[in-house]
Amino acid sequence: MILVLDNNITQQQADALVKRLEFMGFQTVKLGSDGDLNITLLSGIDENTDIEQFLALPGVIEIKQIDDQFKLAGKATHPGKTVIELNGITIGGHELVVMAGPCSIESEKQIFETAKLVAEAGANILRGGAFKPRTSPYDFQGLGEQGLRYLSAAGKAHKLSTVSEVIATEYVDLVAEHIDILQIGARNMQNFNLLKAVGAIRKPVLLKRGFSATYKDLLMAAEYILSAGNPNVILCERGIRTFETYTRNTLDITAVPALHELSHLPIVVDPSHGTGKRSLVAPMARAAVAAGADGIMVEVHPNPDESLSDAKQTISPETFSKLMSSLTEIKKVTNEDE
Ligand code: PEP
Numbered sequence: 001m002i003l004v005l006d007n008n009i010t011q012q013q014a015d016a017l018v019k020r021l022e023f024m025g026f027q028t029v030k031l032g033s034d035g036d037l038n039i040t041l042l043s044g045i046d047e048n049t050d051i052e053q054f055l056a057l058p059g060v061i062e063i064k065q066i067d068d069q070f071k072l073a074g075k076a077t078h079p080g081k082t083v084i085e086l087n088g089i090t091i092g093g094h095e096l097v098v099m100a101g102p103c104s105i106e107s108e109k110q111i112f113e114t115a116k117l118v119a120e121a122g123a124n125i126l127r128g129g130a131f132k133p134r135t136s137p138y139d140f141q142g143l144g145e146q147g148l149r150y151l152s153a154a155g156k157a158h159k160l161s162t163v164s165e166v167i168a169t170e171y172v173d174l175v176a177e178h179i180d181i182l183q184i185g186a187r188n189m190q191n192f193n194l195l196k197a198v199g200a201i202r203k204p205v206l207l208k209r210g211f212s213a214t215y216k217d218l219l220m221a222a223e224y225i226l227s228a229g230n231p232n233v234i235l236c237e238r239g240i241r242t243f244e245t246y247t248r249n250t251l252d253i254t255a256v257p258a259l260h261e262l263s264h265l266p267i268v269v270d271p272s273h274g275t276g277k278r279s280l281v282a283p284m285a286r287a288a289v290a291a292g293a294d295g296i297m298v299e300v301h302p303n304p305d306e307s308l309s310d311a312k313q314t315i316s317p318e319t320f321s322k323l324m325s326s327l328t329e330i331k332k333v334t335n336e337d338e
């Protein structure tokens with residue numbers, strides 16, 4: 001349910017109203033930014049709730065019911081697209097967002113070299129894992145905090161924003177201190193405590209789809225972050241488990257237009273984890289942008305075969321550079337169609 005507030009209401013009056021509603025037992029969230037102070041009631045409403053009581057509250061001029069099951073991720077409360085502004089780039093607008101870099105940050109030299117090469121090719125965000133959620137406990141687990149420092153410094157040196165995964169609630173503040181976008185990995189998509197923890201900060205969150213999550217599961221996971229107060233959520237399709245064994249996962253390109261239909265949130269596609277095969281990354285990246293993705297995330301390493309993790313799906317800077325030229329052309333076409 002949305003409480004539409006009088007245009008002349010002050011921030012202070014709106015805050016007082018929120019306090020009062022919370023005292024009455026309702027969970028609330030303020031909608032929009034740009035001076036839009038309308039309030040959404042998220043929970044506490046049932047068939048016994050007297051709707052008229054809200055109209056008697058000071059400043060409330062109208063009540064709108066939300067039928068959408070995704071109260072905040074769905075379009076009912078947010079008809080236009082969410083556009084996230086980050087260090088001079090826009091995520092969810094007409095710009096193509098390209099997140100590129102190694103699977104793992106391996107050394108200062110490796111991440112600085114990668115940053116230089118992907119920046120020259122036209123990427124705008126540098127990726128790299130410092131805390132790696134590896135399937136085997138005996139595989140490289142990442143450089144931890146030192147890795148975050150290297151990633152942040154390499155990003156700054158080459159004017160790239162940064163994205164890195166946070167694997168547990170106790171690391172949220174640490175990752176947020178160094179990195180621009182916090183990534184929630186596929187294995188953690190339904191780690192609800194972690195979702196609430198990244199919902200409590202304001203930095204953008206890249207939420208990756210779980211291996212066997214439906215669109216509804218993904219959007220409900222996004223609801224956890226949004227309802228905790230962070231509106232800056234980016235959805236990421238990264239492939240799901242199917243009966244196919246030739247590829248590591250099956251990259252579900254349908255997710256792009258389907259999620260755009262259901263939600264206002266930006267959508268990024270990761271063809272590296274989505275295919276698990278170097279030869280398939282560029283064609284699927286092109287397919288993703290053609291389907292309307294707001295951006296892509298790809299694993300790039302100066303010497304792909306020497307990558308300490310995910311070498312088979314990592315592309316070279318040369319392949320990445322060629323890919324960038326074709327993606328720019330495809331994005332122009334999809335922008336014209338919008
Ligand atoms: C990653 O992007 O580094 C990663 C581990 O991806 P996913 O969570 O999609 O497997």
Ligand code: MN
Binds near residue numbers: 104273299309310
């Ligand atoms: Mn990887």
